[in-house]
Amino acid sequence: MSQLYGVALTGTGSCLPARVVTNDEFAEALNLDTSDEWIRTRTGIRERRFAGVGETSATLGAAAARHALAAAGLAPDAIDLIVCATVTPDLMCPSNACLIQAELGCRHVPAFDVSAACSGFLYALSVATQFVRTGAARHALVVGAEVLTRAMDVTDRNSCILFGDGAGAVVLSATPVLNVGVRNLRLYSDGSRQELIQVPSRVTPVPPPGPPMLQRLDYLRMSGREVYRFAVTRLVELIQQAEVDCREMGLAGPDVLIPHQVNQRIIDAALEDAGFPKDRVVVNLDRYGNTSAASVPVALDEALRTGRCRPGDTVLLVAFGGGLTWSSAIVTL
Ligand SMILES: CC(C)(COP(=O)(O)OP(=O)(O)OC[C@H]1O[C@@H](n2cnc3c(N)ncnc32)[C@H](O)[C@@H]1OP(=O)(O)O)[C@@H](O)C(=O)NCCC(=O)NCCS
Incomplete structure (x- = not known):
């Protein structure tokens, strides 16, 4: 067998749109039957960011990628692979990854998108890890970027209050040291529960009734309570499995959970069931809401930049969402 490499995380970056939308704005500007108090107590969210004119998942992703490259001390031409996780790409074709390749001025390297909803970043991380682990790429850029606010039905108070826009990115680099960086990955899916969260696309098997263009097809639809139960159950399982995986690798356990x-209630319920200490968990959903594929890399970038986690820490990244999909990664920084 040819040589395998360690997959070190050498840089992180993020980019959030400047426009802050508070809970009160939903009730006032959007004339929605809700309140700041309801949203805060049921979700933990206080505000989120909305992409502005000219901002898309590709532009936010490219900006996050630039920060990650700077943190890694690499020029764009050092990158051998670009994988972007998104369910809100600028275009059906070409991929966001290609738009980011052009925007950054990377070489003519493989660039493609991965679609796994809120698990997307960890799915993309897994793909890039295989390239770096086997020596097919020396440095890989992994981006999670979304503008889900463009796909939300602002008349549906169950779902529109939950989401925000943003992007996060990491650089993975090959290293001869095997026990650093991405140590373990677990990815799962259950398509039989696809109807619980859906963002219908314009390329749909069933044409919409009525004249074209009058019927919007691409609003996010969600069964909130069922998704809530799914999220708590899978989050508990993933944390408990990761503790076993850590022990098998000779680690005491994850130092930090991202x-x-x-939703703060989903996280709190899972922490209690899994017996994981709350003070070792990174949460920023109060400021950004749910940014889907961007949520984990944005939180990781902030945690590193604020010293919430440090080089040497073993971090457990966990995500779940539409598909249904769920996933985890154990990463030693
Ligand atoms: C959507 C969610 C916040 C709703 O919270 P909940 O505590 O489960 O609330 P319920 O669905 O039980 O609804 C309770 C009541 O609040 C109402 N309600 C829902 N959204 C509301 C809002 N924004 N403001 C005020 N009232 C609201 C409901 O209509 C319902 O009213 P009713 O009792 O008169 O029918 C919650 O289920 C959730 O977070 N689910 C997971 C969704 C998610 O995270 N999806 C993405 C996964 S990646």
Whole structure:
């Protein structure tokens, strides 16, 4: 067998749109039957960011990628692979990854998108890890970027209050040291529960009734309570499995947990069931809401930049969402 490499995380970056939308804005500007108090107590979210004119998942992703490259001390031409996780790409074709390749001025390297909803970043991380582990890429860029606010039905108070826009990115680099960086990955899916969260696309098997263009097809639809139960159950399982995986690798356990930033109540319920200490969990959903594929890399970048986690720490990244999909990664920084 040819040589395998360690997959070190050498840089992180993020980019959030400047426009802050508070809970009160939903009730006032959007004339929605809700309140700041309801949203805060049921979700933990206080505000989120909305992409502005000219901002898309590709532009936010490219900006996050630039920060990650700077943190890694690499020029764009050092990158051998670009994988972007998104369910809100600028275009059906070409991929966001290609738009980011052009925007950054990377070489003519493989660039493609991965679609796994809120698990997307960890799915993309897994793909890039295989390239770096086997020596097919020396440095890989992994981006999670979304503008889900463009796909939300602002008349649906169950779902529109939950989401925000943003992008996060990491650089993975090959190293001869095997026990650093991405140590373990677990990815799962259950398509039989696809109807629980859907963003219908314009390329749909059933044409919409009525004249074209009058019927919007691409609003996010979600069964909130069922998704809530799914999220708590899978989050508990993933944390408990990761503790076993850590022990098998000779680690005491994850030092820090960075869960998908979904809902404070979901996170709290899972922590209690799994017996994981709350003070070792990174949460920023109060400021950004649920940014889908961007949520984990944005939280990781902030945690590193604020010293919430440090080089040497073993971090557990956990995500779950549409598909249904769920996933985890154990990463030693
Ligand atoms: C959507 C969610 C916040 C709703 O919270 P909940 O505590 O489960 O609330 P319920 O669905 O039980 O609804 C309770 C009541 O609040 C109402 N309600 C829902 N959204 C509301 C809002 N924004 N403001 C005020 N009232 C609201 C409901 O209509 C319902 O009213 P009713 O009792 O008169 O029918 C919650 O289920 C959730 O977070 N689910 C997971 C969704 C998610 O994270 N999806 C992405 C996964 S990646």
